[in-house]
Amino acid sequence: MPLAGRAMVSGLILCWARALGEFGATILFAGNLVGRTQTMPLAIYLGLERDLGVALALSALLLVVSVLLLVALRRLEKASVTT
Numbered sequence: 026m027p028l029a030g031r032a033m034v035s036g037l038i039l040c041w042a043r044a045l046g047e048f049g050a051t052i053l054f055a056g057n058l059v060g061r062t063q064t065m066p067l068a069i070y071l072g073l074e075r076d077l078g079v080a081l082a083l084s085a086l087l088l089v090v091s092v093l094l095l096v097a098l099r100r101l102e103k104a105s106v107t108t
């Protein structure tokens with residue numbers, strides 16, 4: 026971990042910058058019509074203004090889905106390497 030610390034911080038910074046860029050593009054070009062063009066980050070953003078509990082629940086849901094997708098991707102990579 027000590028050797029990977031700098032790389033992990035760099036990755037976190039790049040991910041944060043990318044996420045901010047995507048958020049801006051989505052809110053500007055797609056809009057925020059509930060049920061039509063609203064994305065999860067936009068729903069979380071509005072939830073922070075209206076109801077913190079909803080925003081936290083949506084954030085947790087998004088985090089769980091992301092982790093599950095990453096685990097599935099790793100398993101697929103391991104399966105393709107062994108065959």
